[in-house]
Amino acid sequence: MSDTTSPTDKEGRICEHCEKVGQYPTCEQCDIPLRDGHLRRAHTLEKADQTFTCNQCSDSVPLRHHDPLPATGDRELCPPCAEDFGVCDHCNLYDDELRSTETGRELCPECAIELDYYDCEVCTTLIDSGTYCGDHRDDDADDDIDGLHGYSYKPTPVFHGIGPCYLGLELEVNVPYGHLSDRISDTDDILNGLGYLKEDSSIDYGFELVTHPMAYRWALASFPWHLLDQLDLAGCSGDGNGLHVHISRAAFAGPCHVFRWMKFVYRNSSAVQTLARRSSGYAAFRDSERHNIKHSCKGTYCAPRDSAINTQPRHTFELRVFASSLEIRHVQAALAFADASVAYTRDLTVTDITARSGWTWTTFTQWLRTRPQYAPLTAELEDLACAC
CATH class of the missing domain: 3.30.590 (Creatine Kinase; Chain A, domain 2)
Known part of the structure; x- marks a missing residue:
């Protein structure tokens, strides 16, 4: 098969050279590499008519544009709304109420509870032992x-x-x-x-x-x-x-x-x-x-x-x-x-x-x-x- 500017022929198949070097075509909508032309067309058609509802803005988002981004509480977000969220360092889900630990980790409330973190007695920093975070460990909270x-x-x-x-x-x-x-x-x-x-x-x-x-x-x-x-x-x-x-x-x-x-x-x-x-x-x-x-x-x-x-x-x-x-x-x-x-x-x-x-x-x-x-x-x- 001679070289062409396209890695696929009219049937959607790829030549031996492109297959060997991993030069697969991608979905025109979501950029996912697809090995087979028939699979590519099916994938695009399947996503064309599907949507999901963003749990933050309530907009209906076509899947051919964006896959939902998973958030805590079984929520799904569109990318613009996800920009106002952070990602929990434990569960890797988006969350809008992340809490900082004294070691710099950002945790959602559910993971903070699961990992037995609690508030420093002086500020809102999460700690997993003692009474105070590093910034307040020298405080004597019982001083009168x-x-x-x-x-x-x-x-x-x-x-x-x-x-x-x-x-x-x-x-x-x-x-x-x-x-x-x-x-x-x-x-x-x-x-x-x-x-x-x-x-x-x-x-x-x-x-x-x-x-x-x-x-x-x-x-x-x-x-x-x-x-x-x-x-x-x-x-x-x-x-x-x-x-x-x-x-x-x-x-x-x-x-x-x-x-x-x-x-x-x-x-x-x-x-x-x-x-x-x-x-x-x-x-x-x-x-x-x-x-x-x-x-x-x-x-x-x-x-x-x-x-x-x-x-x-x-x-x-x-x-x-x-x-x-x-x-x-x-x-x-x-x-x-x-x-x-x-x-x-x-x-x-x-x-x-x-x-x-x-x-x-x-x-x-x-x-x-x-x-x-x-x-x-x-x-x-x-x-x-x-x-x-």
Whole structure:
């Protein structure tokens, strides 16, 4: 067979020389080398009519243009969307929530859990041993400097009021420069053992006020609410910071109750964020967490710590959505929502959901109006004009 400019003849076969040197033709659409002309035509025709749906942008992408790129969570991505993702160094799948280890590896959340990595006590670097990453290994997290404890300080909890629903308040407070020692001393005196103050890397200059677990009714009656007014008068603020509420896992009747509660919060994310006065990446409502609620309840999925509901603590769920504030009603409304949402979803039935719009924010706010103990929340909702 004589040499030609093409490695194939009209039947799609290749000459002995081209076969010997591996000069195979390629698919005109995807550039895959194909040895046989008939196979080449079949391959091209097969891909011509097939598409896949990108799980990120929802576009339908012809396979003759691109093969799907595999991502975590059984997702498939088109190449433009994959540019915003990284590749996990363990499973080699694309992921948009990669975490860095102190050795420089980038891991998806699932692989981090599988490989027994966890957070450094000071920052978000993943470590597989000890308490701190290399940058913070010399930190003494238990130092008590002028009443301010290290980030990892966790005393034995002291429970106040009648459970089983106990709430733990974490309030991030900014302090005017030069006045930290005085504000720590004043706050410690007023708390009188009900809580303690901790360092937190998200606060430029100030502290995180953490309470021991309190029943909601006990908190309304016995927490020293005048402390917030005093901090405000001293020039402190919650601006730019967060207010987190820990809810005891013992408050839930079981996994189905947890499912109903999480589902309710995520389904009403817009109204919850309006109530919380912020939408933040530190308390994110992600589709991945919403889609995995069932697995979270079973303990087979662990959402990132910065999710709207942090499920990582062993004994609590951390509701992270609220903006910090020194206004008493804002803080009381946050505690009220935590308690009320758990109570509301405890006895929510399938009939309530399907026939009585039980998932909706409107039905929840109507339920609130018949329960005067949640007056701070009702008043806050009316002011925010998000009660229907």
